[in-house]
Every structure is written in C-alpha cells, then in structure tokens.
Amino acid sequence: MTVDADTLLDRADLRFLLHDWLDVGGLADRPAFDGQSGELYDEVLGLAERIAVERFAPHNRDADEHEPHRDEDGRVVLVDGVQDALRAFADAGLGGLSLPSDVGGMDLPVTVAQAAFAWFQAANVGTAAYPMLTTAAAGLLLASGSPEQIHRFVPPMVEGRFTGTMCLSETQAGSSLADVATRAEPLDDGRFRLFGSKMWISGGEHELAENIVHLVLARLPDAPAGSKGISLFVVPRLLVADDGTVGERNDVTLVGLNHKMGYRGTVNTVLAFGEGTHRPEGAAGAIGELVGESGRGLATMFRMMNEARIGVGLGATALGYTGFRKALRYARERPQGRPAGVKDPSTPPVPIVEHADVRRMLLTQKAYVEGALALLLYCARLVDDAHSAPDDAHRERAGVLLEMLTPIAKSWPSQWCLDANALAIQVHGGYGYARDYEVEQHYRDNRLNAIHEGTHGIQAQDLLGRKVTMRGGTGLAALAETIGATVERATAAGGVPAELAGPVRDALSRLLEVTGTLWADGPAGADVALANASTYLEAAGDVVIAWIWLEQLLALADRDDAFAAGKRHAARWFVAAILPRTGPQFDLLARKDRTVLDMDEGWLG
Amino acid sequence: MTVDADTLLDRADLRFLLHDWLDVGGLADRPAFDGQSGELYDEVLGLAERIAVERFAPHNRDADEHEPHRDEDGRVVLVDGVQDALRAFADAGLGGLSLPSDVGGMDLPVTVAQAAFAWFQAANVGTAAYPMLTTAAAGLLLASGSPEQIHRFVPPMVEGRFTGTMCLSETQAGSSLADVATRAEPLDDGRFRLFGSKMWISGGEHELAENIVHLVLARLPDAPAGSKGISLFVVPRLLVADDGTVGERNDVTLVGLNHKMGYRGTVNTVLAFGEGTHRPEGAAGAIGELVGESGRGLATMFRMMNEARIGVGLGATALGYTGFRKALRYARERPQGRPAGVKDPSTPPVPIVEHADVRRMLLTQKAYVEGALALLLYCARLVDDAHSAPDDAHRERAGVLLEMLTPIAKSWPSQWCLDANALAIQVHGGYGYARDYEVEQHYRDNRLNAIHEGTHGIQAQDLLGRKVTMRGGTGLAALAETIGATVERATAAGGVPAELAGPVRDALSRLLEVTGTLWADGPAGADVALANASTYLEAAGDVVIAWIWLEQLLALADRDDAFAAGKRHAARWFVAAILPRTGPQFDLLARKDRTVLDMDEGWLG
Secondary structure, eight states: OOOOGGOOOOOOHHIIIIIIOOHHHHHTTSSGTTTOHHHHHHHHHHHHHIIIIIIIGHHHHHHHOOOOEETTTTHHHTTTTTHHHHHHEEEETTTGTOOGGGTTOOOHHHHHHHHHHHHHHHHHHHHHHHHHHHHHHHHHHHHHHHHHHHHHHHHHHHTSSSSEEOOOBBBTTSOOOOGGGOOEEETTTEEEEEEEEEEETTOOOOSSSSSEEHHHHHHOOOOOOSSGGEEEEESSSSEEEOOOOOEEEOOOOEEOOOOSSTTTSSEEEEEEEEEESSSSGGGEEEEEEEESSTTHHHHHHHHHHHHHHHHHHHHHHHHHHHHHHHHHHHHHHBBSOOTTTTOOOTSSSGGGGSSSSHHHHHHOOOOOOHHHHHHHHHHHHHHHHHOOOOOHHHHHHHHHHHHHHHHHHHHHHHHHHHHHHHHHHHHHHHHHHOOOOSSSHHHHHHHGGGGGSSSSHHHOOOOOIIIIGGGGGHHHHHHHHHHHHHHHHHOOOOSSSHHHHHHHHHHHHHHHHHHHHHTTTTTGGGHHHHHHHHHHHOOOOOHHHHHHHHHHHHHHTTTSSHEEEEHHHHHHIIIIIGGGGGHHHHHOOOTOOTTTTOGGGGGOO | OOOGGGTTTHHHHIIIIIITTTTTHHHHTTGGGTTOOHHHHHHHHHHHHHHIIIIIIGGGGHHHHHEEETTTSSOOOOOOOOOHHHHHHHTTTTGGTTTTTGGTTTOOOHHHHHHHHHHHHOOOHHHHHHHHHHHHHHHHHHHOOOHHHHHHHHHHHTTTHHHEOOOOOOOOSOOOGGGGGEEEEEEETTTTTEEEEEEEEOOOSSSSSEEEEEEEOOOOOOTSSSSEEEEEEEESSSSETTTOOOEEEOEEEEEEEEOOOTTTOOEEEEEESSSSOOOGGGSEEEEEEEESSTOOOHHHHTHHHHHHHHHHHHHHHHHHHHHHHHHHHHHHHBOOOOOOOOOOSOOOOOBBBGHHHHHHHHHHHHHHHHHHHHHHHHHHHHHHHHOOOOOOOHHHHHHHHHHHHHHHHHHHHHHHHHHHHHHHHHHHHHHBTTTTTTHHHHHHHHHHGTTSSOOOHHIIIIIIIIIGGGGGHHHHHOOOOOOOOHHHHHHHHHSOOOOHHHHHHHHHHHHHHHHHTTTTTTGHHHHHHHHHHHHHHHHHHHHHHHHHHHHHHHTTTTTOHHHHHHHHHHHHIIIIIIIHHHHHOOOHHHHHHHHTTOOOGGGOO
C-alpha cells in the first residue's frame, strides 16, 4: 500500500508554522541548540515524513483490524509492521530528538520534535503510541531519576531497545489517582517489592523490545492516605543489573488485554505486580526502585504532565488533520449531483467539493485542525522557551503561559478535531461510515483523547480551579497580555482583515470579565464556578484558537497566494461561525448558572 | 445475559408521553381504531418491552462483534439469536402493528407502533433494522402497489416469512438518486427484466426468511434523464407465483458485504441485478414488476419517506436514550473521588453522580434524549392524525406539520443523541471507551443516522429549500402557530416556570424573522440561503425541541414528584444552556453570511 503524504499532513502548513511563524531557525542561535539550523530541522521533518509514510501508515488499518492478542504461550502478538516501524524509527534517531545527547538524543528543540512526531500520529496513532510513551517515560526519568537510573534505563529507551509505560490508573482509581492502592515494601538494599494491579496500561506487555520500563505509582507502608502518600517507582519487566545487563524476569504479570473502540494497535493491558507468577531473586513482589522523593510521586509525574498532555492534544490534532486531508481529496475526486440551480439532469455530475454544504464541512475542518496544529506547536515552542530562552523573564513567562494553555491544548483538539473527524465521515457519505476508508478509524481513535491523560472535566477543573488563580492570576494576565498584543498588531497591520481583530478582543474581554465574576467570592464561590468549569474550558479554548488564527494571519504578512487566501478564509470562518458560540457560554458563566448544582440526582430518572 | 429494561428506556417516561401528553387512549374513540383502548396499547408496549429485553438485547453485543459473513457456499451467516428474535417478533404480531388487519396487521395507531418499536431499537438496533425495513417496504407496497401485488407480498412480510429491502443507492448515485442507472426492460407479459447494481442495501441477502422482497429504483429504456425517468419495481429474491407459491431463484446476486463502523448486525450488501448468475425462466435479468406509475418511482418512494425518516430519528433517539440510562446507572454505582471541598483522603469515595461535571453530562443527555423521544412520538401522532383525525382541517394541518417537522425529527436526534452517546462514554471514563460496555457501540451505531435516509445536508436543503416555502409558507405558519399556542399556555399556566416560555417565544420570533430575511429576494437569494441551510436546520431543531419541552411541562400539570421535578429541571437546562446556542446561528443567517459561498476551493489546501 502506498500512502500519499498529502493525505496525512500539509507540508506547506508545517513549513509556514515552523519557519514563518514560530521561527524555529532562530532557536538555533541559542546555546542549547548550538550547531543546529533551520535546514537541519527541515531534514528531520523530511525524515519523519518518509518513515511515517513508508513504515507507519501502511499497517495502520491492519493493526486496527487485528488487535493485539495472546498466543498459546501467553505472549502478546501484534500485526506485522509494528516492530519494523519502531526499528526504523529508532534507527533514524527519532527516539530522542529532543533528549540530551549524553543519553543518545539529538538535543533538538521540542517544537521540531513535536512537529516531526505529528507525522507518525497522523500516519498511525496506535503504533506511534509506543515511542510516545517511551519518550515520556525517558523524560520523566531524566527529570527525576538518579544519574545511575538514567544511565541504566534511558539510553536503551532512546535506542529503541527498551520501551516505557506509565502505570497510574487502577480499577478503583482512574481520575482519582489519590486513591492508588498498589503497595511498595522496602527491601534492605534500598529497593522495593511492589504488590498491586494497574489498569489501562498501554504498551504494558509485548515482544517488541528487550525490556519494558514501567513507571509505577505506589504507596510505602507508612504513607499517609491521599496524594501525599504516593511515590513513583521504576519497575522493569526484566531486571537490569548495574552494568545494564538485562537479567531475570521481574514479578510483573499480564492479567489481560483491554479491548477498545479505537487505538486498537496499541496493546492495552491489566498488569499485576507481585502476584508471584515470576519470583525474581526468590520472593514474590515486583522489584522496583524509587524515582525522586518518596511521597512526591504525583508531583514527579506531573512534572512531565504538560508535555504528555501536549502530546495527547497533538495526537488529536493529527487525527483531525489527516481526516481533513482525506475528506478534501475525496471531495475533489467524487462526482455527485449538480450545482445548485442546474436543472438539466443530462449534464455531468460535479465533484462534491462544488456543493456549498460540503465546502462548509471542509472549511470547518480546516479552521479546527489548522488552528489546533498551530496552538500545539506554539505550546511546544513555549516548552523550548521555558528551557532555553536567553533571559529569565522570558523563560518564566513562557512557563507560565504554557501552564495556562496546557489544559486547552489537551482538550480543545480532543473535542473539535474529533468533530472534524465526524465531518470527514460526513463528507464521504456512506463510504465514510464503511471500514474501507480510514476516516471512521480516525473518529474511533480520536474519541479516546478526551478521556486519557486527564479527562475533559479534569482539564476544566485544572484551568478554572488552578491555572486561572495560580500565582495571583499571573497566568491569566500573561495570556491576556499576549492575546491583547496580537489583537493590537492585527488591528494595526494591513494583512489582517479589519473585521477579525475586534471580535477576538471582545471575546477576550468577556473571558476576563467572566473569570472575575466567577471568583468574585473567592473560594466560597468555588462550587458554582467549578460546576460550570467545562463550559469555561470550552469558551476559553475558542478564544485561544481565535487568537492563534490572528497570529497565523500576521505571519502571512503580504503573501497573496492560495495558501494565504486559505488561511485568511479559515480565520474568517472561525471568527464568523465558530467564535460566536462563546457568547451564550459566557452568559451562562456570567450569571453563575446553578442548574446543575441545584439538581437532586433522583430527578435524573 | 439478563438485560434490565430500565437501562434501555424509561417506562414511566413512555407512559407519560403516550397517555398524559399525547392521549393515545383518546385515539381509540376514532373509527379507525374502533374496539381498541389505552389498556390494549399498554399491553402491546409491555409485549414489545418483554421481547426486546428477552430476545433482542441479549445478542446485541455478539452481533456487533461477529459481523455477517459468507460461508463456503456463499450464504450469509448471522449470529445465533437474530433468527429467533425475528421469529418471536413476528409471532407476537409485532410485524404489522399499524398495518391494516386485512393484510394481517393490527390496525393500531402509528404512535403506539413507534413507541413499541423504540424498545427494539434501544435493545438492538442492528437486528431491529430487519423488521424496520420490512415494515417500510410493506407500507410502500400498501400505498402504491396493485391489490394483487399487495396480496402476494404484504401478508408474508407481516408474518415474518418475507423480509423487505429498499434498493435505492448505486455506487455513483447516493445522495443524487436522480442519477440511478439500473435499467428495466419490459417483457411481453407486463413484467420487466432488471440490470444494474445497487449499493448499501441493508438486509439485501440472508437466510432469515423464505424470501426477500426488494423494492428497486430503475429506468425504463425510453425514460428521460433525471428523476422523472425513474420507476419503482418489486423484485423478489425468489419468484412468487400468482397463488403466492415461492418458486425459483431470481437473477439477484450478492456481490459483496459492506463493513461498517457500526450497525454491524445488519447485513449490508452490494447486489447485482441481471448478472446472469441465476437465470429465471431461461434468460438473464432480474424479473420485477412495476409498482405504481412509471416515471414516478422517486415520488412513490418519497410517499413513505416521512415515516422512514421518523424511523431513523427514533432509532437515533433510542440509542441516545439507552446510552443515557446506562450512564445514569453507572454514575450511581461507580465510586470515585470525593465531593468538592472534602479534603480528607481517608473518607470513602462517593458515587460519581455526586460530581457536578458528571451531573452536567447526565442532565444534558436527559435534555437531549427525552426531548427527542417526545418529538418523535409527537410526529408519530401527526401521522395518525393525518389519517384518522375526525375533520378534514385537522387532518390537513397534521399533514402539513408533519412535513415541516420531518427533517428535524430525522436530523436533530442523529446529531444530538449521538452527542448524548459521546457523553455516556465520557461518564464511563476509560471503561466507556472499552468494548466491555455497550455505550461505545451505541456511539458507533448512532453515527450512521446522520448519513442514511438523506444526509444531514439533504435534510437541511429539504427544510429550508422546500418545506419552509411549500404551499406559500403554510407549513412554517402552522408550526409557528402551534409553538405560539404552547408558549401562550405556558405563560398562563402555573405549572411552567416563568423564565422558560419567554426564551422559546423569542427564539421562535428570530426563526421566523430569519426565514423572511433569507427568502426576501425569492429564488434569487437561494444560493446564499441554502449555503447556510445546515445552520438553519440546527437552529430550527433547537427551537422545536425547546417547544417540545414546554409541551411536556404543560402535560405534567400539578405533578410534584421526582419525575416531574426531573422533567422541569431538564427543560430548564435546555432553555438555559442549550437553546441559547441558536443566537449566534441566527446572527449568521440574518446577515446572509457568504463565507462558504465566496470560497475558492483551491484555498482549502
């Protein structure tokens, strides 16, 4: 099967966003990226595109149709193509693009690494999950592990010899991680034996790599109840000696496979730790090592949460994006019906892209997916700035903005790029609902993104309950200032249609005003404020994406080609048809609607 | 597997809608329903519930997981349970609830028949499709077939010995039925031989019945191009002699099975007519008989379209409804997290129904699915009134209102009860995305409903381009008058909270005003009006459902129990949080937004 890269992402859009807008080439002037260049970044993107097209995309459908299963020996079997794809990925050095060179990485900007990774998510989100999880686990070890732990675990992860997992959820503890019950009992040598079971573990068991590095939340025997009693452990599937030798089996058992609506290519497992199935060094219990401080497991985990959530948002975006590109191609190739007003049935049918309603669906998809991709790369750039910007104030500000934007960058694409996938199906008509086309798979895959790495509701609580009020409101102030500056430039500039900046400024004002209203009574008003937090999250998301569209138009400057016209038209549609939906949402928030709060649950039925 | 009826539909809601609101008992006073009673209707509903629970629900999941396939002899194989369910359905007399007794039916009101059928759609929409299609085909033959055709085909369909299909689409003709290319060549005996192939034929081939009755759109040799050249034919899988004997195989060949994202239990086929695989009476060509007048095939088909579209809307509603009931149960049983403000992690977790955001998702589902069910049953009642109301004016008016409401009754549930299914998944968290629970299947199944029987865009064109302007606008006037009367009663009555009627009245005014604006230039303004037809459809739908909520509250009168409180609260939420989204939609329509129209398709990417 040959896949056309144009149906995955739009190279021209990536180039525009990275170079014309975010100036990634300029990053190479910073010491952190010494010796790099915009050309190097383009080469990396080209490499990613090629491997995504040649190795990831071809088995996307097959992996969906043939879920992971266990053979008679209990081993997890995946479709052909996965192993080969991951090997090609690692061999090309893509496993550590933004990781430091001393663990085998390439020291590249996160912006470039994320843009490159979008190709893999668009091509095959199920297979891309393995390196995504591995990179996240490696990043966590780098940030919080001991030098010795980093040395033993991270380089093999970068090389693709080890993969990684995040073992957070338990059957009774999903969104409520404070209720994690897995126990960790100390051994004399400073290590621990873990007992408990973990749910929804992606990549939890397979034969793709020499070893699997589980990062596990668990409690020490004397730990207090709640989140402060949770510590983080590294628990490899096979024990790793000090010299890095992979040894005997650890006491981690595959209990079962979960079967999902989508993301079927990613093996999803229930794991038992310390069941005694494998008894390393003679006793039951999965041997693990503490990562970071005891009792700080959640905090340690959350240090990587911004990047993990941006990864999820980017996955949602990539799925929406490829659905759009496929729908666009289909609409140009599929003849059906005649233009409005043409009554003669003997005239030939026209491609459906000619029909106004199909154009509406395509333009809406474009406004969603290109807006989302721009936001995600902007956030990636903030990650870079927070680490590598030349002055403290710039770094600090980037970090604060990133904190603010993360819940939106995670949730907005999960909601609206899924909607884009629904529209991509609709453009295909009956064919879009059939499994011969990939858009239905993208829709199923994408439905996960509002659930994992913190549900939509959790993101909403995070934005309104934490981010907006943090550090005396500096986060919101920084965001408002940033958006305000864009609006000002857009108002002054000739390149942005005059009617676009005003509505964004007004929507921002309402967002700020409503935030003030919601928190006017301080913590005493938290109940009613947070009861409508999802509405707040959604309205804030639209304001942010509208701003991101203005940003894109400013970066187009005086370009006058079809690409620029398309961007301007999508921005116009976003402001005309999408942003106004925030009006009634702000009204509901402004009046502190109590309908949900004042309900007796017995009334529900 | 035992299924609890409470997780399918809410008996109390059905009883309320049918008796307290729509007064189905009163229908029994009409000559058409002579000898019937409200008690009889309840018995029928109880029977439907029992068979749905006992025979349809148990294999719902199995049929999804094991799609129809062909055995080595090419026969279509379905899961166990389907045949048994359909047998029980027909044996109970459910195959002809609203059909006349002289073909074996029960002469019941369509309102009762549809309410009964909702149980089957909630229990197993895939298996329910077989009798749904059969009833539709029988209805079409009854309305347009010759007495002799009715005699040979309809009673066996009612008895469940024959099933029916609708063979409309072809590979190149989906939404554009005017481009149907299947040919019908006349034979000397008044019959025809058909040649061509048909796509997306549900129930097109199986071994569930003695025979399959295909209703096929095709062209006579001298027919003009376009819709006026299309005729309707009845083409049985096995020829049926004048005395009803089922004879030799007709030349209808199963070319292949389509595989869809959902509705997997319904075998979906590509059929070839006249391929010569089976040569009845010596020559190739599928033998068929003309139904109704030649050249009137589409018109004949569309006579049944209102009921077919209401059937689709009801299916979408039933899926949304059962998803809501399952989410509600799950939320009451699943402990997770603690109430806002409770900081002590050693307190036990509470059921998630206690969390405001979960309540928001449940209340939204309730507002959607109970509003949709009420609208669908209201439309069914209009079908009854159009046939059986005592005076001409009443019948006429019911018919006009039905025409107006049909595109909304089809599209609104397809959009928002699907959204309800998305929320049902979200309430279940990760479990909702796993295939152990049924909500993910409902979501996949429901995605079809915006596509078949006229896509969302087709419904929009129908509403704004045809229904609103038909007969000099009498349809819209009748709807406005009806809604206006409800608003007036609601304003006067004590049972409806004062703040609810006003917004509905205002939204109706805007709908009327905007309609006037859109058609102010007559046909000259059609391009820009119809370019935004989907937005119009969606806004009109919200206005209609808001009105239906007022109607329900009026029917509650002075009831003061939890059921009534729930209805009032859902209505309040609809008016507070959902109806206001029409504001920006009306703004876009009022300014005759040209963004979609003024786009060059080359700008899309």
